[in-house]
Amino acid sequence: xxxxxxxxxxxxxxxxxxxxxxxxxxxxxxxxxxxxxxxxxxxxxxxxxxxxxxxxxxxxxxxxxxxxxxxxxxxxxxxxxxxxxxxxxxxxxxxxxxxxxxxxxxxxxxxxxxxxxxxxxxxxxxxxxxxxxxxxxxxxxxxxxxxxxxxxxxxxxxxxxxxxxxxxxxxxxxxxxxxxxxxxxxxxxxxxxxxxxxxxxxxxxxxxxxxxxxxxxxxxxxxxxxxxxxxx
Numbered sequence: 001x002x003x004x005x006x007x008x009x010x011x012x013x014x015x016x017x018x019x020x021x022x023x024x025x026x027x028x029x030x031x032x033x034x035x036x037x038x039x040x041x042x043x044x045x046x047x048x049x050x051x052x053x054x055x056x057x058x059x060x061x062x063x064x065x066x067x068x069x070x071x072x073x074x075x076x077x078x079x080x081x082x083x084x085x086x087x088x089x090x091x092x093x094x095x096x097x098x099x100x101x102x103x104x105x106x107x108x109x110x111x112x113x114x115x116x117x118x119x120x121x122x123x124x125x126x127x128x129x130x131x132x133x134x135x136x137x138x139x140x141x142x143x144x145x146x147x148x149x150x151x152x153x154x155x156x157x158x159x160x161x162x163x164x165x166x167x168x169x170x171x172x173x174x175x176x177x178x179x180x181x182x183x184x185x186x187x188x189x190x191x192x193x194x195x196x197x198x199x200x201x202x203x204x205x206x207x208x209x210x211x212x213x214x215x216x217x218x219x220x221x222x223x224x225x226x227x228x229x230x231x232x
Contacts, residue, residue, distance in 0.1 A: 002028070003028070003047075004028045004030065004046070004048050005028070005029055005047055005050070006032065006050045007030070007031050007051045008056065008061070009033070009079060010053060011053075012033070014053075015031050017106055018106060019031065021110050025113075033056075034057045034058040035056045035057065036058040038059070038064050043071075047074065048074065048117065049117060051079055051100075051109070051113070052065060052096075053079045053080070055080070061080070065078070075117070077096070077098050078099050079102060080099060081101070095159060097161065098116070115187075135171060136170075137170050138228045140213075142167055142170055151209060151211055151212045156208055161186060165186050165201050166209075169224070169225075172226070173228055174225060174228070176219045177223050177224055182223065183198060198223075202216055213229035214227065214228050
């Protein structure tokens with residue numbers, strides 16, 4: 001599953017290391033050392049996946065990701081030395097698919113890239129003729145065919161993984177889903193990332209579902225469950 005991958009980082013040693021490991025897997029690597037160059041390389045080379053440093057000169061990874069999302073749904077994995085959840089929430093709002101925290105094992109990066117590319121191929125291969133029916137819980141309505149979500153009749157814009165996560169919750173109302181199960185359901189069994197990714201996506205999803213009568217509750221030490229109004 002060879003792919004063209006854009007690696008954008010202002011640390012040359014990291015770029016060289018990732019280039020080595022990714023090329024050993026048969027991938028083509030396009031490199032950039034700052035945010036503006038990353039956007040130029042993205043537009044010139046149309047990569048299949050982007051590895052994007054959060055803190056870069058000229059334009060931050062946040063800004064680059066937001067610009068990429070105006071043009072493409074290509075998988076974006078952010079490389080960051082910052083572990084605060086608020087940074088992850090902001091990044092996900094901008095359109096990042098996942099985070100890889102520095103320092104990292106390059107083999108883990110390769111595995112995460114492989115998983116992201118596989119999920120992309122699965123998404124492209126989905127047969128719209130086999131689309132699931134609309135799911136409605138309370139005033140939340142999700143249509144898998146159009147990938148639209150309405151809350152009280154109003155369209156709510158969700159990112160790809162936010163949509164899939166909400167779909168999992170709506171199909172299992174009042175059922176506690178632990179993080180590992182959610183990762184398997186939404187990201188796939190070959191996901192190599194941090195289970196805390198779920199926490200960040202849930203925080204973003206709760207914000208976007210403000211005003212709904214279906215609440216995503218935290219079940220401490222276990223995971224989450226979606227509770228329709230009047231069932232608590």
